[in-house]
Amino acid sequence: MTEAATNQNVNPAANTQTNRGPQPPVQSLDFILDVPLKLTVELGRSRMAVREILQLAQGSVVELTKFAGEPLEVLVNDKLIARGEVVVVNEKFGIRLTDIISPVERIEQLK
Numbered sequence: 001m002t003e004a005a006t007n008q009n010v011n012p013a014a015n016t017q018t019n020r021g022p023q024p025p026v027q028s029l030d031f032i033l034d035v036p037l038k039l040t041v042e043l044g045r046s047r048m049a050v051r052e053i054l055q056l057a058q059g060s061v062v063e064l065t066k067f068a069g070e071p072l073e074v075l076v077n078d079k080l081i082a083r084g085e086v087v088v089v090n091e092k093f094g095i096r097l098t099d100i101i102s103p104v105e106r107i108e109q110l111k
Contacts, residue, residue: 041084041095042073071098079109 044064056062066072071083072095084095 037076038078040075040078042075079106081106 044066046062046064048062071085073080074082074084074095074097081101082097083099083101084097087094087096
């Protein structure tokens with residue numbers, strides 16, 4: 001037998017098949033990395049009657065459910081993923097994430 005024939009399949013990791021048959025290809029998330037998602041930063045909410053909304057004018061103040069200093073909520077496709085605080089970057093508003101929702105909590109939101 002030639003040396004090439006005796007060294008064939010010396011590395012078991014190089015085998016793509018095992019006794020269990022062909023292995024599925026390694027799955028990658030690369031194909032979804034460019035999918036656009038809606039990211040929303042929520043300052044607060046309020047409920048108002050139609051009459052109150054019709055009375056709004058320039059300078060009106062709408063009271064929100066959140067208190068000053070409370071973290072803002074970061075939502076992706078309307079699902080909470082993080083909380084943070086407002087920052088200013090190059091004269092634009094931004095958000096510094098202070099708390100990331102755990103994967104377990106995110107899965108609970110789906111139920």
